[in-house]
Amino acid sequence: MIESLTDEDIRALLLDIFLAGSDTSSNTLCYTIYYICQNPHVKQKMLDEIDSIFPINSSDTLHITTDHIEKLKYCEAIIKEDSRMTPVVPVSKRVASAECEVAGYKFQAKTVFHLNYSSIHMNEKYWNNPTVFDPDRFYLHDNLGEFTDNLSDSDKENKKSIHGKDKFSLVIFGGGIRLCPGRKLAMITMLFFMVLMFKKYDVELVDMDDPLKTHTGFLTNCLELKIKIKPRKPSL
Numbered sequence: 097m098i099e100s101l102t103d104e105d106i107r108a109l110l111l112d113i114f115l116a117g118s119d120t121s122s123n124t125l126c127y128t129i130y131y132i133c134q135n136p137h138v139k140q141k142m143l144d145e146i147d148s149i150f151p152i153n154s155s156d157t158l159h160i161t162t163d164h165i166e167k168l169k170y171c172e173a174i175i176k177e178d179s180r181m182t183p184v185v186p187v188s189k190r191v192a193s194a195e196c197e198v199a200g201y202k203f204q205a206k207t208v209f210h211l212n213y214s215s216i217h218m219n220e221k222y223w224n225n226p227t228v229f230d231p232d233r234f235y236l237h238d239n240l241g242e243f244t245d246n247l248s249d250s251d252k253e254n255k256k257s258i259h260g261k262d263k264f265s266l267v268i269f270g271g272g273i274r275l276c277p278g279r280k281l282a283m284i285t286m287l288f289f290m291v292l293m294f295k296k297y298d299v300e301l302v303d304m305d306d307p308l309k310t311h312t313g314f315l316t317n318c319l320e321l322k323i324k325i326k327p328r329k330p331s332l
């Protein structure tokens with residue numbers, strides 16, 4: 097029998113959605129802006145993609161459809177890569193419901209496991225040069241064949257090996273039974289934001305030497321991001 101939700105259930109669900117859905121996306125977008133501005137070649141490649149998909153005067157209103165979103169492969173690769181480098185959810189937890197064995201060790205029921213997502217994202221077993229910001233590791237991986245003509249064979253092998261090994265090597269949205277239910281919505285809204293912002297505006301960091309300022313509690317929050325924004329010259 098399906099029981100109806102009480103007002104309290106609905107309140108808790110809405111709170112979940114707002115807390116889990118807004119801070120996560122807004123902080124990820126800060127990291128997206130930071131890494132794009134720090135890496136001019138990435139910025140240019142992203143603008144080329146946006147301009148090729150939306151070849152209109154920047155003063156026009158943009159009508160973004162699901163077809164457009166599908167094509168924003170490089171923008172998506174940027175979001176994956178900045179989230180790999182600086183995941184907003186750095187650690188998650190699981191509680192063992194019964195006695196279990198993990199990696200050869202026995203654990204009692206109710207043991208709390210802390211899953212260190214940040215470290216997984218920096219593990220050299222899965223990632224070549226993990227401290228280097230390189231959206232191509234996702235772009236080339238997801239689009240192998242189409243975009244790799246100018247790569248050497250060993251480069252291709254490197255790119256192919258990344259992330260292909262283990263689906264839990266990238267846990268931006270967690271994994272398993274508690275995998276983030278808002279992940280698709282989050283990706284779509286972040287891509288929308290990127291297009292709307294970077295199609296219309298020229299965005300730069302006030303100080304390129306300023307490191308990313310974050311504070312990690314339950315989430316890794318961006319404490320400050322100083323940027324300069326001016327209207328972008330319309331693309332031809």
Ligand code: HEM
Binds near residue numbers: 112117277282
């Ligand atoms: C960039 C945006 C987002 C990121 C990085 C993110 C990340 C995560 C992560 C890492 C988890 C924990 C998964 C685990 O422990 O394995 C989670 C859970 C969750 N997320 Fe997201 N999330 C995002 C956006 C959203 C949005 C937009 C919504 C809803 C509209 C949402 C709703 C939830 C909920 C309800 C849970 C708890 C799921 C459960 O415990 O079963 N998230 N998210």
